Amino acid sequence: MDDATADRYDTFFYAAFTGDLLPKLNVKLDRNFIPGTDYYMHWDKEEKKGTTAEELRYALTRRPGMRAFFANGWFDLCTEFGYAWHTMDHAGLPSDRVFWKGYQSGHMIYLGEDNVHELCSDIRDFIQGKNPKSQF
Known part of the structure; x- marks a missing residue:
């Protein structure tokens, strides 16, 4: 690595x-x-056993109550936001159960006081069944 x-x-x-x-x-x-x-x-x-997008589509199809939340840093050079979004957008995922949010950070969005508060709030809302505001 x-x-x-x-x-x-x-x-x-x-x-x-x-x-x-x-x-x-x-x-x-x-x-x-x-x-x-x-x-x-x-x-x-x-x-190779399939892509993560294929595996996620399979899981979401088999579990109608399942939702997914993607939290990415805008400046992430390891898992670029645009590439991740493009991959998942073309995977046939149910758009009503897939949520995206970009954060003012690089790869580790959980570093930095502002990001921690925003990310924790978004995760808490997601766990409680609320839909995070997509931001991209």
Whole structure:
């Protein structure tokens, strides 16, 4: 995985997750926690089983009450907003159950005080059955 932010932030997130979040949630692991970067380095990227868009369409078709919320950073260079939107827009997803929102951020939309409050509010509304305001 070639992600410049991984070198900068992964150690912090690993420490916060294992040293702060797990104890607060009273989660005790009977094994060592393996950071995602260690795992994904060995991922078989050649195996193809369908696209995520196809899998999501299948799930939404089989579960009429299911909804999806895409939250992307406008300045994300890893998972570009336009590419993600184009892919999902052409996947035949039910438009009444798929919601989009762009945030003034890069890849990690959960960093930065303003983004955290806006994202948390949007996720909370979505979980409560409200429809986030699409923004793109």
